[in-house]
Amino acid sequence: MKSIKENNNNTKNKRAMDLKLLSISSVIILLVIVIAANILFDKLLGGPLTFDFSATHKNSISKKTEEFIDTIPDGTSIRIVGLFDLPASLEHDPLEYIAPLLEAYDNYAGDKIKVEYINPSKYPSIIKELDPSGSYDLKSGYYVVKNGEKIAIVDPYDCFSYDSSYDYAVPTAVLAEYTFSNTINNLLSEKVKHAYFVSGLQEDPGYEMKSILTALGCESKSINVSGDFTIPDDCDILFLNGINADIPESVMLKLDEYIAKGGKVIVSVNYYSNTSEKYENLNKSLAKVNLYIEDCLIEENDPSYVLSADYYESYVDITDEFKGFTDKDQLHSGFPRSIRVCDAPLDYVSTYPVLTTSDKAKAVNVEGGFLQYMNEGKYNIGMYATYDDGNANPEVFVFGTNNLTADSYISGYGYSDQNVLFIRGCVRRMLSIAPEESLDIPSYPVDSHAIDKDRATSTSITVTALIFIAIIPLALIICATVVYNRRKHL
Template sequence: MSKDIRSNDKKGMDAKDSRFGILKMYSLLSVIIIVAIVLVFNVFVDKILGDKLVFDFSSTGQNSISKISQEYIDSLPDDTHIRIIGLMERPVNINDTAMEYVVPLLDDYQNKSNGKITVEYLDPAKYPAIINQLDPEGVYDLQSGMFLVTANGKIQTIAQGDCFAFDQNYLQNYGAYVPVANTVESAFTNAIVNLSRGYSHKAYFVTGLQEPSHQQFSNVLSALGIESADLVASDDFTVPDDCELLIINGINVDISTQMSSAIQEYLNNGGKIFVAVNYNNQIPESFDNLNEALHVMNLNIEDYVIQENDPAYMLDQYGFQSNMAIFSDFSDLTSTNVVRSHYTRPVRQFDLPYSYIITTPVIMTSSSATAVKINENLEMTQYDNASLYTAGMYSTFDGTSNPPEAYVFGTTDLSSDEYIGSYGTNDANVMLLRGIIKKLLPTENAVVVPTKPLSNFSVDNQKVTATSVNVMTAVLMVIVPIALIAVGVIVFAKRKNL
């Protein structure tokens, strides 16, 4: 009997409905197929369209490379291989750190370069051999935390300091770096340009004369394909043979007589010089030896400070900060016809009668400016009657095959880190500086990437007072959550007794 039941049951089981098998197959297959389709579809979208369907709507454009970089990268031959290496772990949680301006942008370089540029993050702590491998001779002083661009065995390092313009005022007064502009793309694109094309010119900065840093000026030069190096003031000072432009920028101590004669020799051999000093009332230095050298070009820097009296030019109530008009020969170099300047010394044509020396004003005051000497007690002594002062002059020789050229400014507001750092490289002053350098050392297709603003999330301090923050704290963090919980409790209690 029991046997019978079992065989009977078996019969029932054997007749298992085939529809379930079909349903099961359908179900499993559909899952597999859909997962496969989604995977393939995603890989497809990633590979084919991933790069193309990216849109940068950020207000600062900080995360994508500009047209200028793009065009340069496109112009590189297909077999170019440039590596951008970050000597660190790939930064995560980059929000509100400096890396938020770097990491996404580098990804964009890689994405838009068609394989010409690769971005890698190699932490020396994890790959100790990497530094030795990249720089076997140890000439570049590679350190963890640095970025470097390398191609054809050459390396250009980029530290975080190169990627930002900092508020120099704040730095001097409080000793803290407050970034005010983003030059990340400029730094990397320049490195790429210079590595792939090589520098076309070389400039030297005279250093060791209590001058402030010249990092931003170097970056400007670098963007123009000009390599820069330091030339330390010393007793056996000579201008190197490969020097195409000598820069004396913001020195606060006069050069020595020995240096003066070296520079005179340099100029007489057709050298080019860029001089910018300002009137610093803490160290009211007179540049006798420098003027001695500039005498070759028939130029002289005065020991006064210009005080502007025309309200249309004045930028502060005393007239020590003012706009300077750009002389018509140079006005096409920049977007506006004035530049800003403060604590400016007059620069004037000196006493040489030779007609082959041609001097041209570059920037100048209104016709109602005066020159003033300020003593240590901040007492002003007026030296001259109201007239037009030049604060920047250009001088060259006419009729010679290899003429010397000199740009001399009584202001550092074109070339100082303080100024460039505060206003960025898109400012009229910096554009004028760039125009001048280009005139001095012409480069084909200089790649100049504009500075980008930093994203600024600051709020109106008038509205965000301590009181309003307290009110918001109370409302957003205390009242609203407690009210929600109270509503929840009430609803729950009410429903519970329904």
């Protein structure tokens, strides 16, 4: 009897052990399968089974960039190195707009483009590896784009366009793809052009214009009018961008010299920013190319041209000579000055109107009275001048409005606006850049979650707050109390 009991116990123990073993081994096997399946899924299908459903497709590269990457020769190896640790969470971080996009570059380009994040505080050797000669001041927090020996540095904050009408930076548009594609394009191109912005004349900062020039393969630098002002020999194009003060005489002489040597200049001024400025020295220089900036404000009186109630924001027509720069025939102009041929024109200079008003425009002076010699008629808001003789021809565009080059306009209207396309066309013409040499990748707006202020009145918000914070939770708590009271004795 005892042996039968022992036998039963042994059988039970054996069965229990078998079950335990089965249980533990099945759990371990399942865990291994789950982990292995996830690793495989991540590696093999993680990329193909990821979709960008965002409204602006901000996480994926555009067709234009794909086509550009396709043109990169095989064997090219471009490294995009973020000199920082990629944060685990991208919430409320500008990298939200950059990191997923760069992954898309990496995924699409294969071996041609490799994106990495290496923090130099942990791996100091990365600085030496990227910049062996130490010519660039590489620092944490930036992206470095490297092709062979050539390096370009991209600040993540440069991947946005900002509204400059605030005291603080308010991002309005995302330029991440625009910036990176054009940086790579510039690194691959043989020759980089140089644009110089004259500073110290209460000018527009020109951040947006510099970004546009980068896309055209131009490196931008500033030269201040104070001290020993010289225009560098490598200057391919000179900008007097939204200046509100006249140039000093020393600058005038250098500018004359630069123009005489066949320099390319873009000048933009308007009337609104400095009504009393007559630009006497600048006009003396411009007289070398037969141009003159008027001291008057153009008032548009044709209703089909007027954009705002004060007549000073209006459409301007693009003349036939320059129509190919954009798809449209008209651009936006704001508080413009008129540009005309100077009083004693030189016979070897040719001038062309670029932007014109309607026939019903009027010129007014600062007091609001009509100028006697300029009544109703067509005015030039932009003019172009060059020499006829064919050797070392200078080219000068003068615009009486800042709406083509100013940060406030470009950040508000974006890089796909007609004014921006037009100024790009002007630069391309001056620097002889073929359209296919630059990548016009459109920007897109930063995600906005704003609601309609007219609908979200204080009353409607109060009612909504009352419903969601008080009435619904309270009603549910009352239900809970009733249920509890009814069932507590069961």
